[in-house]
Amino acid sequence: MHRTGETMPILIADDEEKIRQLVKMYLQKEGFAVAEAADGTTALEMLQQDRFDLLILDIMLPGMDGWEICRRVRAQSDLPIIMLTARDDEIDRVLGLEMGADDYVTKPFSPRELVARVKAVLRRARSQPNGQTTGDDTKLQFGPLLIDPDGRTATAHGQPLQLTPREFELLYYLASHPGRAFSREQLLQGVWGYDYYGDSRTVDTHVGRLRDKLEQYGLAGVIATVRGVGYKFEVTK
16 A cells, blocks of 8 residues: 555554444545555564555454563564554553553544544644654753653663653653643643643553653653642753
8 A cells, every 4th residue: 555645554453344444434535545464474574575654453353462562562663553442441551551551441442533543643643743843943951861752762871761652752841841830730741742632641641651661770750740630850960
């Protein structure tokens, strides 16, 4: 599949044909080009052979499940991923977000709501964190911690931090406002986007994982908990 003009290609990986056709119909009405995969192995092959702007990924896929596909995709790219599941277990939602998914939708869902989420995720993917312009002046240095928004990398003592796209955005957003306390709702709006449908516990999950990675370099304390408010970035000495 090739791009035509501004058409953005999306891959739907779901073993239920009715769901694929319904989602495809709504996305095509909005001008998206849509490809389909009915199993995990086919989905991964299509992702390797062609370029897509977003992946709608069912967790319970035959051949290779959505968790494994998400893991493999995240190891190689920042392709936006929206995960689908028939279960509403919080652990599934948290695991999907921890693995790097950008959003999470539980079946049954409204096709219009899914399209809205697709548009929101794509808007966030096209914009740079915190609206900064490109150039060396956007790099943030705090002691041994260096954050480069253009390269979307963070290093500590010269060693790269292995962050998911959302963990990087969270770190950069907080570090862009050192000393300022943000509520969980403000972080959801600033990092995930104003039209994100998740709950505030998503922030706690990502902060916890980010701290674990920073702790390896003695930097877990740069993200401080502000009791009764949320979190803030503490400038290192």
